[in-house]
């Protein structure tokens with residue numbers, strides 16, 4: 001579950017970005033220069049660019065925006081729009097809200113774990129799918145619901161999960 005403070009690992013110095021990655025971060029910082037409230041937009045742009053928030057990029061943001069690294073990490077770990085780890089090309093989210101759960105989303109999650117070959121929170125070695133859980137995505141009438149790349153699929157039958165994943169390369 002996200003949108004609650006996450007336990008974060010200690011802030012360790014990390015491997016640097018590639019020259020191209022550094023240039024991208026610099027370009028994003030330059031675009032938001034002078035806006036003291038720009039931390040979240042900056043993190044959004046970095047997340048969009050890299051598909052996650054590389055630790056080295058967070059260090060650069062902290063240094064350049066003169067924000068304590070722990071605060072940058074706290075914000076980065078709070079929002080479910082951000083990922084601190086590399087993610088797959090497609091994000092699969094299984095709703096474990098009450099309506100979905102009573103209609104079998106727990107079993108759906110197990111089936112998707114089996115289909116993808118990862119536990120919840122993981123990304124398959126091919127980098128195709130990242131599997132997550134969410135709480136009520138607002139379409140309880142369609143329970144059990146699964147969201148892939150922001151597209152909601154409702155009343156997903158247990159035996160159709162592989163077909164569903166097959167639509168996404």
Ligand code: FES
Nearest residue numbers: 095097100139140
């Ligand atoms: S509980 Fe799943 S959409 Fe509401």
